[in-house]
Amino acid sequence: xxxxxxxGVEFLRGAPAGVGxxxxxxxxxxxxxxMTSIYGRLAETGETVTVTLDGARxxxxxxxxxxxxxxxxxxxxxxxxxxxxxxxxxNGYGGHDFNHGARxxxxxxxxxxxxIYALAxxxxxxxxxxxxxxxxxxxxxxxxxxLAQVLDANPDLDAATPAIHVEGPYLSSEDGPRxxxxxxxxxxxxxxxxxxxxxxxxxxVRLLTLAPERPGALEFIERLVGAxxxxxxGHTGAEPETIRDAVQAGARVSTHLGNGAHAQIRxxxxxxxxxxxHDGLTTTAIADGHHLPAAVVKVxxxxxxxxxxxxxxxxxxLGGLPPGRYEGGRLEILPTGKIVLADTPxxxxxxxxxxxxxxxxxxxxxxxxxxxxxxxxxxxxEILGLGVxxxxxxxxFDADLTLFRLPGGEGPLEIVATLTAGKVAxxx
Ligand SMILES: [Zn+2]
Numbered sequence: 001x002x003x004x005x006x007x008g009v010e011f012l013r014g015a016p017a018g019v020g021x022x023x024x025x026x027x028x029x030x031x032x033x034x035m036t037s038i039y040g041r042l043a044e045t046g047e048t049v050t051v052t053l054d055g056a057r058x059x060x061x062x063x064x065x066x067x068x069x070x071x072x073x074x075x076x077x078x079x080x081x082x083x084x085x086x087x088x089x090x091n092g093y094g095g096h097d098f099n100h101g102a103r104x105x106x107x108x109x110x111x112x113x114x115x116i117y118a119l120a121x122x123x124x125x126x127x128x129x130x131x132x133x134x135x136x137x138x139x140x141x142x143x144x145x146x147l148a149q150v151l152d153a154n155p156d157l158d159a160a161t162p163a164i165h166v167e168g169p170y171l172s173s174e175d176g177p178r179x180x181x182x183x184x185x186x187x188x189x190x191x192x193x194x195x196x197x198x199x200x201x202x203x204x205v206r207l208l209t210l211a212p213e214r215p216g217a218l219e220f221i222e223r224l225v226g227a228x229x230x231x232x233x234g235h236t237g238a239e240p241e242t243i244r245d246a247v248q249a250g251a252r253v254s255t256h257l258g259n260g261a262h263a264q265i266r267x268x269x270x271x272x273x274x275x276x277x278h279d280g281l282t283t284t285a286i287a288d289g290h291h292l293p294a295a296v297v298k299v300x301x302x303x304x305x306x307x308x309x310x311x312x313x314x315x316x317x318l319g320g321l322p323p324g325r326y327e328g329g330r331l332e333i334l335p336t337g338k339i340v341l342a343d344t345p346x347x348x349x350x351x352x353x354x355x356x357x358x359x360x361x362x363x364x365x366x367x368x369x370x371x372x373x374x375x376x377x378x379x380x381x382e383i384l385g386l387g388v389x390x391x392x393x394x395x396x397f398d399a400d401l402t403l404f405r406l407p408g409g410e411g412p413l414e415i416v417a418t419l420t421a422g423k424v425a426x427x428x
Contacts, residue, residue, distance in 0.1 A: 036422065039068035040079035040403060042393055043373040051081060053399045056159070056421040060395055074417050074427070075403055080369070083377035083391050084126035084400030084420065085354045088207060088284055088310060088384075089165055089256070091131050092317030093353070094119045098130040099143050113150045117160050119320060121425035123353035124402040124415040127162055127390070129207060131314075134168030134181040137193055144200040152202065159421040163206035163230075163384050166197060167255065170210040170217065171235035176262035177211065179235055180341075180348055189220035198227075205229060206384060209255040211236035212246035225250035230384060232284070233275065235260040240274035247280040253383055254283040256314055257300060259291050259347075276303055282383055284312040287357040287364065288350045290338045294364035301361065306371040310379040311357045316349030355404070359411030369406065377402070 038051040042061070050069050052060040068075070075081060092098050096116045113130070120128050132143045144164065151158040172178055173186040189210065198205050208224060209232040210217060221231045233246055234255025254275040261272065275281050276299075283304055287297045291314070301309055313319075316339060318326055323333045325342060332342040337351045354376050361372045381391030390398050399422035405414040418426040 036073060037069055037071055038074045038081060038401065038403065039064065040075035040077070040081040043080045043082035044370050044393060046370075048077070049081070049393075051393060051401070053419075053422045056399055056423075058393065058395055058397050058399050061393060074424075076416075078405055079403050079416050080406060081393055082373045082402045082404070083381075083393050083397070084418070085124050085358070085376040085402050086127040086129075086162065086380040086384075086390065086400075087120065087125050087313050087315075087354050088129045088163075088380050089131045089167070089312040089314045090116065090120065090128045091133060091315060091349060092116055092319070093315045094320040095317060097317035098147060099132055099135070100146065113147060114154070114157060117157055117425070120353060121160075121418040121420070122415065124355045124404055124413060124418055124426075125313075125353055126400045126402065126418045126420035126425050127160055129163045129165040129384075130161065131165040131167055132197075133166075134171060134185050136185055137196065140166075140169070140197055141200040144197055144205070148200060148202040148204065151204070156420065156423060156425075160425065161204065162381070162386055162390065164201050164204040165207040165209070166201075166205050167209040167234065170214050170220070171260075172211040172213065172237045174237050174262070177235050177237040177260055179260040180346075181235060188214050189216045191220060191223055194220075194224070207232060207253075209234040209253075211238065212249075212251065213238040213242050218245055218249045221246055221249040221251050233281070236271055237262060238271050240269045240271065243271055243274045243278065247278060252280065252282060254281045256286050256291070256312060257283040258296050259286060259314075276300065279308075282308040282310065282379065284310045284380075284383075286314050286350055287311055287360045288313065288352040289356070289360050290336070290347060291350060294360075297361060297364040298366070301365040301367055301371075301375075306367065306374040307379060307382075309375050310383055311354055311361060311372075311375045312380075313353045313357060314350045315353055316351070319349070319351040319353070321351075355411075355413040355415060359406075359413055362410045369409075 036053040041048050049061050050064045093116045096112050168181050169185050169187050170189040171186050207230045224231050231251040232253035232255040233251050285300050318339050323335045325332050333339050339348045339351045341348050358372045358376050378391035381387050401419040403416040
């Protein structure tokens, strides 16, 4: 499909050169008709079906072993139909940064936010959580306010944003657990400050990552949970007992387990084993092939299972850009797509989106396609408490869908179409 709403040219700014672009921006899947049919195999069950959409919702899912109904406009017999991938952690992509208000000095980084959604949709992700990271209160407020203004003005992007994720500033200041978060801006939990962040975001902060060992963190977790915010543990060097206390206080998630950690730790007990073993914690993991060895992804997947493991990209603004040096030579994208602090082995965020992570997870863990898709779609929706209407291709559920082919059974994924709330956000 060509056309759409016509922002394709703008979208290309900052995107990798030479990459083909299908239809971009949000358009009804079939002109202005509100009923749309999709034909393919359900990733959840393997059944061949026709999925009928009615506006933003799925109206019906019917077995169709004898071919598509007349009028089906998307899909095909070799196309997998999955609940839309939901990425809980996206800092930016393609030269654009959700933290632009906090990174105004970062040279190549654009202040435009819409292209991040378009690039994510092209990679099969119709739903994402913009992630705002550690900075001064003023800069975090500025980033959240700018984001809220964009979402207020664009209902399609708002529908693609089930939550804003705030990662920091209440994290460990130790080297290792701190990761790439700014040391001088890391601080103790502050309820007044959180309220200012939440107000700037228009109430959209529904996931917050913190380190539970910071003074006041346990009471802060209780207040966040009381306010409807999902609390994740991350960038932490906490003792196992503190991890358990945090879960007792209401924390439910581990953020990118195995990253944002010391390079060397006591073999046991430690915060990784504790979070891995705790049945009260669902974990996220970065399966980009750089952040975790394949064996670690496999162990997390086997221990937690697909119902308690969500794939996140943790993509950053340099993701998707050509290899080379950026930001005055401080950062480098290697030919493999790995993003590092130049001349060091240290990672500076991820350059791949969930389509890569799903394919990697299939290869690294030996899980089924249904399990990998659950980790990309259903479990993240459940983490946000949205599992009653997102994360399954079923009647009454939101029509957020990812359609793809899987050559050879393990990818890489070929994205066929991405729909957000019944509208085509990308079509190859
Ligand atoms: Zn992080």
